[in-house]
Amino acid sequence: MANEHQWHTSYWVRVGSLAICFFVTAQLSTTVLNLEAAASPLWPPAGIALAALLINGQNLWVGVALGAFWASLADQVPWELSLVLCFGSALQALVGSYFFRRRWQHSLQLYSWRLDDLLAFVGLGVMVTPLINAVYSTLIGYGFGVLTRAQLGQNALVIWLGDGMGILVLTPLLLAIAAGRQRKIPWRISSYWELGLCLGMLVAISAMVFGAQTDSAIAKYPLEYLPFPFVVWAALRLGLHGTTLASFLVSVIAVTGAVHRGGPFITKAEGNLSEAMLLLQAYAAVISITALVLSVVVTERQQSNAKLARSEASLVKAQRIAQLGNWDWSLGVNEKAIKPIKPGEKNLLSENKSLVWSDELYSLLGYPIGSVPPSQSLFLERVHPADQQRVGLAWNVALNHQKPYRLDYRLLLPDGTERTVNEHVHIEPNHITGTVQDITERKQTEAALRETEALRATMYRYLSQDLAEQLLDSKNTRLGGARQFVSILFADIRSYTTLTEQLPPEEVVVLLNRYFETMVDVIFAHRGTLDKFIGDAIMAVFGSPIPQADHAQRAVTTALGMQQQLAHFNQQQTNQGLPTVQIGIGINSDDVITGNIGSSKRMEFTAIGDGVNLTSRIESATKYYGCPIIISENTYALCKETVWVRELDYVCVRGKRRPVHLYEVLGMRSHPLSGSQQEKIALYKKGRTLYQQQNFNLAIEIFMELLRQDPTDQATRLYLERCQQLQKKPPKHDWDGSWQLQEK
Structure with a gap:
């Protein structure tokens, strides 16, 4: 409600202001100038009314009607007639503003006027719209008996001319002022003194010409067009603000002079005021229309130049951003062809006035902008020596x-900077245009992309896809290595030599590929890294290159999964009448050096170090003990809560002085062991304890009991043989219970 009340208050304030403005200008046109309304050559209220409705909206027509009503009453017109006449001015302003708003799409675009817009304003606003009030007022006057039939044409003509001149002179001025404030358009002048000088001289000359008395010598000469150069000056230099103001000042001074019986028009009309007014109207129309045409044409041209300048600036900016320069070569009739360039020759033109370089091309070539005249030889100086002949030959062919x-x-x-560019040349009959774009970054990106794709393809060979992408995203693909605590897995086919003797080479390759494919899938499923294939052996790493807190658990789970998949693989082999495969798996957790190791031309992700060697020895021990999976004490310490094991032995492997505990993996604790399995594990542990205490007699009894329960237990058989051997040749007094393995 408050907003609605505020809007109504603002509306009536604007209506009242317009009515007062209409009334005051009407009084100035009649009372102050001492003219009768019927004889006014310039009716400013018509221009004010049309401008007000264009600027502030058509709902202000009430203000026009109210102002016209007051003006009629002030001229001693009966109130009944005044009430009817006032709607003629309002209707005229309404119709004119309606058509102009439709043409200008409901907005003031005075500074976007083209010549056809100006002609539409003159035709519709100055010539057609005033007919509404002229015809309406004349008919109303005749209806009320104020005018006779003989006076109808003369009265309509006077009103039409007066309203038309008011619209022509005053409406553009008010629109220019309003548009300048609304769009914050500055006066288009080089300096304010030019404005003052132009308008000051215009006023002085106009006052001298139109203020001269009829009996003076100056009034006898045709000097009415002396102000014209200053109006042209305003049109060319001061923009629409200055042009409309200059036209308005000339018209007002001319009317004022004619009212006071001065100026050339009174002289030419021999004192006849009506004839002088017609001459004055024709003069004002010529001055105003000419000035507006000049100003619109100049403004249109300046806007085109400004648009062109913005386009050129945008082009320069775009070229700078795109690092794209261009050259243009206009070929004359006697232009000589370029001879093919041979190594060591410089036979291009040193200077070519028909060749033009863009600013960005200067920058691309390393020359300060405009510092040297464009020439083929200077261009070629910047081309890499290895590419100069190729570029010169391309120019010659073009x-x-x-x-x-x-x-x-x-x-x-x-x-010393080396850049890669792409040159594209377009040929016309007498013109050659070339663009030169710096594509160094693109080439580097393409090379990096090719390297990344090659690296990705390589990583996919030994890493799971998600692990490879994670590694690529981390940008950790540099040469070199890092020390990491990881779990290493070795898997080897047992009796591989015998297998190769049973099958042709082609079938051996097929079998190995199928076997490797099956095992690698299991490794990748647990996010392991395929380090390498070593003959028939597989080496995998867990916890590198992406660290994994549960790398030992993953390695053991992978080993169990490999044994499960091997059973399916062997079933397929049996169904096809092919030999089966048995493998041994060794796992160790230790500090190793991992990373991309190799040369810049060939590298591989691998792990090296003593921990890797120990893993290989543990895998070799699987055949010695007859166990499918053996892990080291380090690995067992990391996952003892989740796996079932049998503490297998305490040995020194070849190349190692410190003994290591070995454990046979029996399964995951998520799958409980049977009672008999647990009894065997306990009995085996008791036998090993007696063995380490050098109580070989009791240990032999335990191991013999185990063999009676499971004659295939190779580890128990080994301990039985050791006990029997140590009975004959007891160990030294400082023996720690370890055994020296001879297997590699």
Whole structure:
């Protein structure tokens, strides 16, 4: 409600202001100028009314009607007639503003006027719209008996001319002022003194010409067009603000002079005021229309130039951003062809006035902008020596055979910087245009992309896809290595030599590929890294290159999964009448050096170190003990809560002085062991304890009991043989219970 009340208050304030303005200007046109309304050559209220409705909206027509009503009453017109006449001015302003708003799409676009817009304003606003009030007021006057039939034409003509001149002179001025404030358009002048000088001289000359008395010598000469150069000055230099103001000042001074019986028009009319007014109207129309046409044409041209300048600036900016320069070569009639360039020759033109370089091309070539005249030889100086002949030959073919080309080559700048550019040349009959774009970053990106794709393809061979992408995202693909605590897995086919003797080489390859494919899938499923294939052996790493807190658990789970998949693999082999495969798996957790190791031309992700060697020895021990999976004490310590094991032995492997505990993996604790299995594990542990205490007699009894329960237990058989051997040849007194393994 408050907003609605505020809107109503604002509306009536604007209506009242317009009514007062209409009334005051009407009084100035009649009372102050001492003219009768019927004889006014310039009726400013008509221009004010149309401008007000264009600027502030058509709902202000009430203000026009109210102002016209007051003006009629002030001229001693009966109130009944005044009430009817006032709607003529309002209707005229309404119709004119309606058509102009439709043409200008409901907005003031005075500073976007083109010549056809100006002609539409003159035709519709100055000539057609005033007919509404002229016809309406004349008919109303005749209806009320104020006018006779003989006076109808004369009265309509006077009103039409007066309203038309008011619209022509005053409406553009008010629109220019309003548009300037609304769009914050500055006066288009080089300095304020030019405005003062132009308008001051215009006023002085106009006052001298139109203020001269009829009996003076100056009034006898046709000097009415002396102000015209200053109006043209305003049109060319001061924009629409200055043009409309200059036209308004000339018209007002001319009317004022004529009212006071001065100026050339009174002289030419021999004192006849009506004839002088017609001459004055024609003069004002010529002055105003000419000035507006000049100003609109100049403004349109300046806007085109400004648009062109913005486009050129945008082009320069775009070229700078895109690192794209261009050259243009206008070929004259006697333009000589470029001879093919041979190594060591410089036979290009040193200077070519028909060749033009863009600013960005200067920058690309390493020359300060405009510092040197464009020439083929200077261009070629910046081309890499290895590419100069190729570029020169391309130019020669383009000029002599009219053949366009695209060419990538290198530039060598004075500071030693090497850049790669792409040149694209377009041929016309007498014109050659070329663009030169710096594509160094693109080439580097393409090379990096190729390297990344090659690296990705390589990583996919030994890493799961998600692990490879994670590693690539981390940007950790540099040469070199890092010390990491990881779990290493070795898996080897037992009796591989015998297997190769049973099958032709082609079938051996097929079998190995199928076997490797099956095992690698299991490794990748647990996010392991395929380190390498070593003959028939597989080496995998867990916890590198992406660290994994549960790498030992993953390695053991992978080993169990490999044994399960091996059972399915062997079933397929049996179904096809092919030999089966048995493998041994060794796992160790230790500090190793991991990373991309190799040369820049060939590298592989691998792990090296003593921990890797120990893992290989543990895997070899699987055949010795007859166990499918053996892990080291380090691995067992990391996952003892989740796996079932049998503490297998305490041994020194070849190449190691410190003994290591070995454990046979029996399964995951998520799958409980049977009672008999647990009894065997306990009995085996008791036998090993007696063995380490050097109580070999009791240990032999335990191991013999185990063999009676499971004659295939190779580890128990080994301990039985050791006990029997140590009975004959007891160990030293400082023996720690370890055994020296001889297997590699």
